[in-house]
Amino acid sequence: RGTFNLKASPVGAVLFVSLCRNTLLEANVAKLGCSLPPARKTGTTICGVVYKDGVVLGADTRATEGMVVADKNCSKIHYISPNIYCCGAGTAADTEMTTQLISSNLELHSLSTNRLPRVATANRMLKQMLFRYQGYIGAALVLGGVDCNGPHLYSIYPHGSTDKLPYVTMGSGSLAAMAVFEDRFKPNMEEEEAKQLVRDAIAAGIFNDLGSGSNIDLCVITKGKVDYLRPHDEANKKGVRTGDYKYKHGTTGVLTKQVTTLQLEVMDESVQTMDTS
Amino acid sequence: MSPAVNHWTFGIAPVVLAKTRPGATGVRWPFTSGRAREALSFCACGSTTIMAVEFDGGVVIGADSRTTTGAYIANRVTDKLTPIHDRIFCCRSGSAADTQAIADAVSYQLGFHSIELDEPPLVQTAANLFKQMCYRYREELMAGIIVAGWDKRRGGQVYTVPMGGMLVRQPVSVGGSGSSYIYGFIDSKYKSGMTKEECLRFTADALALAMERDGSSGGVVRLAAITESGLERSVILGNQLPTFFSA
Numbered sequence: 001r002g003t004f005n006l007k008a009s010p011v012g013a014v015l016f017v018s019l020c021r022n023t024l025l026e027a028n029v030a031k032l033g034c035s036l037p038p039a040r041k042t043g044t045t046i047c048g049v050v051y052k053d054g055v056v057l058g059a060d061t062r063a064t065e066g067m068v069v070a071d072k073n074c075s076k077i078h079y080i081s082p083n084i085y086c087c088g089a090g091t092a093a094d095t096e097m098t099t100q101l102i103s104s105n106l107e108l109h110s111l112s113t114n115r116l117p118r119v120a121t122a123n124r125m126l127k128q129m130l131f132r133y134q135g136y137i138g139a140a141l142v143l144g145g146v147d148c149n150g151p152h153l154y155s156i157y158p159h160g161s162t163d164k165l166p167y168v169t170m171g172s173g174s175l176a177a178m179a180v181f182e183d184r185f186k187p188n189m190e191e192e193e194a195k196q197l198v199r200d201a202i203a204a205g206i207f208n209d210l211g212s213g214s215n216i217d218l219c220v221i222t223k224g225k226v227d228y229l230r231p232h233d234e235a236n237k238k239g240v241r242t243g244d245y246k247y248k249h250g251t252t253g254v255l256t257k258q259v260t261t262l263q264l265e266v267m268d269e270s271v272q273t274m275d276t277s
Numbered sequence: 278m279s280p281a282v283n284h285w286t287f288g289i290a291p292v293v294l295a296k297t298r299p300g301a302t303g304v305r306w307p308f309t310s311g312r313a314r315e316a317l318s319f320c321a322c323g324s325t326t327i328m329a330v331e332f333d334g335g336v337v338i339g340a341d342s343r344t345t346t347g348a349y350i351a352n353r354v355t356d357k358l359t360p361i362h363d364r365i366f367c368c369r370s371g372s373a374a375d376t377q378a379i380a381d382a383v384s385y386q387l388g389f390h391s392i393e394l395d396e397p398p399l400v401q402t403a404a405n406l407f408k409q410m411c412y413r414y415r416e417e418l419m420a421g422i423i424v425a426g427w428d429k430r431r432g433g434q435v436y437t438v439p440m441g442g443m444l445v446r447q448p449v450s451v452g453g454s455g456s457s458y459i460y461g462f463i464d465s466k467y468k469s470g471m472t473k474e475e476c477l478r479f480t481a482d483a484l485a486l487a488m489e490r491d492g493s494s495g496g497v498v499r500l501a502a503i504t505e506s507g508l509e510r511s512v513i514l515g516n517q518l519p520t521f522f523s524a
Binding site: 124127128130131134135155157159160161162163165175 | 344346349351352354355372373374375377378381417
């Protein structure tokens with residue numbers, strides 16, 4: 001009974017046209033003698049905190065493909081609307097595309113209502129889309145923003161459940177980050193205190209979780225202003241090499257030298273300038 | 278059976294993908310693949326304890342506050358008592374994603390219905406909407422729900438819609454994984470004709486006992502009393518829970 005419905009007008013841009021081919025490939029992988037490419041996951045530590053004037057979102061910057069770091073400085077804090085940003089953990093493509101889709105729909109909604117979008121609206125749109133795909137879109141999100149009703153912070157899971165809380169962490173480093181939050185979170189913190197707390201939580205994830213690493217990005221959202229601090233803290237700068245492995249000219253003695261010129265005729269020389277304005 | 282997506286379900290009817298994918302062991306358990314398994318663990322009833330009691334003039338509902346992803350507590354202060362309408366609530370157990378989606382869909386349908394009728398909806402109507410959705414999509418959903426509230430026709434009512442989509446009215450109902458530990462307590466301590474305060478005490482005691490024994494339930498106890506005049510919500514924090522004998 002392997003039927004599935006492809007609705008005539010899919011809401012959203014995810015189509016399952018390659019499903020049959022992919023399942024066949026998966027089944028015959030052993031016979032073909034190769035392995036399927038692993039999805040690039042973001043490993044990740046992401047977190048968010050509500051403080052006195054708004055929310056602070058934080059993320060690390062490592063993207064992994066299996067056990068290899070695919071991107072040492074990827075951006076995990078995505079724009080949703082001028083007052084709402086979203087950190088993404090899980091499958092990198094899924095978080096990127098999902099946030100872009102909802103950002104687009106939210107902008108249209110905002111133009112239609114003639115109001116600044118609300119965080120609860122973004123939350124509804126995200127959870128309804130993720131539930132529709134029953135967890136197959138691997139996007140675990142921390143959604144934060146400030147709207148007419150104040151600062152709000154949501155955590156959204158791939159199956160479509162959401163929690164509205166004053167502090168949340170997601171990703172493989174979430175336990176390390178949550179330990180920092182549970183120790184030092186207080187309601188109505190000042191901005192510097194909140195930024196330091198988020199920075200420390202992400203740092204805990206970076207240094208104690210293999211799936212997270214590199215730098216710490218922060219995003220501070222208040223009423224009317226967003227500070228996108230990328231990077232906020234370069235916790236893992238590349239070291240400077242102290243040794244030099246180049247040999248000086250003359251290290252190897254030259255015995256003979258033979259020069260052969262190639263007979264080339266210049267046929268036509270033209271210069272075409274490219275308009276790079 | 279292919280679930281139709283129509284406007285009543287908000288487009289949230291689960292997409293039924295090929296059940297015979299190669300590699301599938303035929304186990305239709307939703308969490309076999311090891312991807313993020315949020316909310317209410319592997320237990321068939323969901324890691325929760327929820328309860329509702331009728332009294333003359335209203336209902337008292339209560340729940341614990343723990344949501345788990347495997348062995349990690351994703352939210353230790355969850356609110357499992359969800360308003361569906363002004364005087365109608367539901368207690369959610371099972372998968373958080375499924376129950377949140379169902380509750381959102383039913384609140385929409387009930388709100389629309391109430392505006393059409395131009396009067397507050399019946400608790401039985403809300404319960405039937407839950408039943409219709411839970412029964413129709415019974416293979417895809419993991420949701421055990423208790424619907425409780427007050428209406429003018431029949432006063433305080435408690436309806437239970439467990440997994441599978443049954444609907445039955447009961448004077449007192451418990452649900453979730455922690456409920457197994459308190460059936461004996463409920464059966465021995467419940468008597469009809471209790472007052473609101475007695476019901477609140479009874480519910481708090483039962484939930485505290487369940488949270489003590491069930492690893493998947495815990496946190497704080499959230500209570501709500503729904504009557505004609507309105508709604509009173511309260512929270513009992515961990516250190517204020519009623520204490521009993523512990524070995």
